[in-house]
Amino acid sequence: MSEFIPNSEIYNQPPSGNPPSAEPTDPREPVRVMLIGTASGMELVIAYLHSIGFAEPRTWSKPQLDPTTGQPMRILTKWIRR
Numbered sequence: 593m594s595e596f597i598p599n600s601e602i603y604n605q606p607p608s609g610n611p612p613s614a615e616p617t618d619p620r621e622p623v624r625v626m627l628i629g630t631a632s633g634m635e636l637v638i639a640y641l642h643s644i645g646f647a648e649p650r651t652w653s654k655p656q657l658d659p660t661t662g663q664p665m666r667i668l669t670k671w672i673r674r
Contacts, residue, residue, distance in 0.1 A: 620671040628658050628665040638666070 625647075627634045638649050647668055658665040 619674050621674055622669050623672055625668040625670065626665055627652075627667075628661065628663050631655060631664055634664065634666050 627637055629637075634655070638647075638652055641647050642649050647670065651668055653667040655664045655666055657663070
């Protein structure tokens with residue numbers, strides 16, 4: 593079972609310094625979490641996820657529009673070990 597890497601850094605940037613290759617040598621993969629809803633609803637969920645240690649509020653994207661629904665959304669990228 594994969595496990596989340598502890599939230600000790602910002603996870604919205606991919607690991608750097610690895611040259612692209614056919615088979616990645618990095619044992620991590622990105623998993624994206626999306627929130628879609630009102631700004632106040634998303635802030636409540638982000639605050640709750642922070643309170644249980646899931647993610648720092650600053651690691652979420654800035655609000656943007658979901659291209660399908662037109663509603664506000666925010667995205668978080670977490671890196672997990674494979």
